[in-house]
Amino acid sequence: MSDSPSPLADPHIAFDPTGGRRDIVVLGATGSIGTQAIDLVLRNPDRFRVTALSAAGGRVELLAEQARRLRVRTVAVARADAVPALREALSAQYGSEPLPEILAGPDAAAELAASECHTVLNGITGSIGLRPTLAALAAGRTLALANKESLIVGGPLVKEVARPGQIIPVDSEHTAIFQALAAGVRADVRKLVVTASGGPFRGRSRAELAGVTPADALAHPTWAMGPVITVNSATLVNKGLEVIEAHLLYDVPFDRIEVVVHPQSYVHSMVEFLDGSTLAQATPPDMTGSIAVGIGWPERVPDAAPAFDWTKASTWEFLPLDSEAFPSVGLARQVGAAGGTAPAVFNAANEECVDAFLAGRLPFNGIMDTVTEVVAEHGTPARGTGLSVADVLEAESWARTRARELAAKATAEARA
Known part of the structure; x- marks a missing residue:
């Protein structure tokens, strides 16, 4: 590993421990991560x-x-036009009691992220989570990070403002690595092994993927997730993003980050040490345990998630990644190594292509074909020029426009 300071996510650092009950701000409260986190808090x-x-x-x-159930002091929505309906819904819940403060607009989540609390759980989906991530870090909050996109598209920005150990990862793969790293020191790490379920199309060739439908792609064999993340799991784009995230969180070079297919999704990831030992973190497929680590570390939350029943027989498989059928991981390594705005272009183009696929405007293989073309057109960003939020947003806007153009062209050609 490099001689840089302690990585963003370091299990040996209990960032700003205060003891007692922790005040939490939940961003993305009505999504999958948010609802599970709230259940855990309750x-x-x-x-x-x-x-x-x-x-x-x-x-x-x-x-x-x-x-109402949590008795929060503030509620925020990104869409200002949702405020009247929200106020009406709050009035129905609270009756004659005073309503919580309401914030609205694109900066509302970032304002909450900087508010007084111990931990900010960023469960927002997409790169719109970047500003709240930066706001939480700048305010000195512990950041439980489920919004991988903010780190991927704004890696240098996040690294500039974050203090060592300030980020606790919530993605199951990175929470697994985080916990395994607690058993050793950075100098003894040989490589990180990120596991992938393989999605619903594991074992299929590229030719066999040509005709798969959105319904096929959304039928994930082990995880229940939102449509974008589920399609990303089917293309393995999600795993490519996680490779970039692992590099940024743990300061491990890309050539020491390996992906292995594990269909059962029991082992969430592993760390191999120099002496040949490999430590794996395993639980049944459930995000609650990862969320508990994110908001509770360095303490454990009893019975946060289901445990294995070791009285029952089970088989665990580990298989190599088929990079021909699923080229997304290799492309992710390429854009991660390029740095600058390249990861933002990759992520934004993919989001547009996934939308086109779900709407029936792009075939499954067309997702990665189009993303690859957008990344190639973007080229390699210049080194040493710095990176700003404006740079990221401009690159994303270009990538989305270009991806839509290429997807529309592909659709027109297919119909001709």
Whole structure:
């Protein structure tokens, strides 16, 4: 590894330990991570208290119910036009009691992220989570990071503002590595091994993937996730993003980060040490345990997630990655090594292509074909020029526009 300072995620550093009950801000409260985190908090009121919630604004009834159950002081929505419906939903929940403060607009989540609390759980989906990530870090909060995109597209920006050990990863793969690293020191790490379920199309060739449908791609064999993440799992783009994330979190070179297919999704990732020992973190497929580590570290939350029943027989498989059928991981390594705005271009182009695929405007193989073309057109960014949020947003905007153009061209050609 490099001689740089302690990595962003370091299990040996208990960042700003305060003891007692922790105040938590949950961003992306109505999503998968947010709802599971809230359930965990409600089961452990002596350990955690949620002080504020944010959401996009599409599920105001659920957000209002969460606010009332948690008795939060502030609720935020990204969509200002959702405020009237949110106020009505809150009034129905609170009755004659005073309503919580309401914030709205694209900067509302970032404002909450900087508010007084111990930990910010960023469960927002997509690169819109970058500003809240930066705001939480700049305010000195512990960041439980489930929003991998903010780190991937803004890696240098995050590394510039984050203090060692300030980030606790919530992705199951990176929480697994985080816990395994606690058993050793950085100098003894040979490589990180990131596991992949292989998605619903494991074992298929590229030719066999040509005709798969959105319904096929959304039928994940082991995890229940949102549509974008599920399709990313089917293309293994999600695993490529996790390779970049592992590099940034743990300061491990790309050539020491390996991907292995593990269909059962029991082993969430592994760390191989110089003496030949490999430490694996394993639980049944469930995100609650990872969330508990994110908001509770360095303490464990009893019964946070299901454990294995070792009285029952089971088989665990580990298989090599088929890089021909699933070229996304190799492309992710390429853009991660290029740095600059290249990861933002990769991520934004993929999001547009996934939308086109789900809408029936692009074939499954067309997702990576189009992303690869957009990345190639973008080229390698200049080194030493610095990176700003504006740079990231400009690169994303270009990538989305170009991906839509190429997807539309592919559709027109297919129909001709």
